[in-house]
Amino acid sequence: MTLTFIIDILGTVAFTISGVLTAMRKGLDPFGILIIGFVTAVGGGTLRDVLIDANIAWMRDLTYLYVIIGSAVVAVVLRKKLSYVRRSLFLFDTIGIALYTVVGVEKGISAGFPPLICIALGTMSACFGGVLRDILCNEIPIIFRKEIYATACILGGIAYFLLLKTPLLVDWVVVISGAIVITVRLLAVTFNLSFPSIYNEDENVKL
Template sequence: MDSTTFLFIIEMIGTAAAAISGIRLAANKSFDWFGAYTVGLVTAIGGGTLRDVLLDIPLFWMQSAWYLAVTAMSLATVIMLRRQLVRSDRILFIFDSIGLALFCVIGIQKTIAAGYPMWGAAVMGVITGAFGGVLRDILINEAPLIFSKDIYATACLAGALVYWLVMLLGGGYVCQGLACAATVILLRVLALRYNLALPSLSAIPVNNNK
């Protein structure tokens, strides 16, 4: 499998997973079909759009109708399996984590292919993975998950480090991508299982007795 085919496959899987997570949340807010499709599409392409703008390369979704079509198929899937997909928070977690992990891989690989160093690719991996979710949460009027205590962007950074390590060890692009994605998903699962979170930054209480 060449790198172009591998990247296309994980993009389509990531697009479907991210779109379903967005559409599922839109269904919780009783959006109509068009509104749910819009939220799903923004979730799927938001991070990659910002990445391509920052890298000054053509927008990926303007070059192929697959992203719009996969989002439409994701909407149809949620409509047909509404009872199973909408009511379970675990389903949202699964699709959100898969989309986050695969988009992180895509962001890293596309940034490296554009000639940027690994540290820049790590940043773009986080942006590609997480920014679509930020836009999704804003559209449905929720606090963005990335800014809460949940292990989200941190998982992408860890995945990027594993990607770099596998690269240094001479692993191929498939091994690099799979190791990165597995790390992101594993950290998300462990965070949920053991209630792991980053410390919150809160204001220091003022002592009025002084």
């Protein structure tokens, strides 16, 4: 069992819970909740595996499906406990994108793609599940809201390749780049940081 596999499973847990929380908030029935949890969890990895033309992870290994069903049940049972954790949806979503960014980058490297492609791949696989979740639940896609989101993934991906050039062991590179994604997003939301919008009202640009 490799570190990448463990991280992939942890990301699956985090995204399943984020999907379940969104679906419960929308008042979906138990099967609807399970399906949104499933789609959120497998969306990014499926896109990644289709793009690199690899076997789709959750279709080849039932572990993923068991983990998704288990996480969904636990999230539903513990929903009151989860509600004490303020911004629990935000937390699980953030953990999810951090873990999937790293897994996406690693799978891209294994498949022989250059760094720039791997960073794009990590970012897309991290963000796609959450985008699907939001579209299916009729929310504004999270990637569009004015927070640093995909940016955190891109920075984590860049960090991965910079750290690879240091004498650090790969396992540490993995852990640190994931931590960077989480830290960037936590800092951005905590201190309400965001890049300035390029579009300037005063310029009266009529696009």
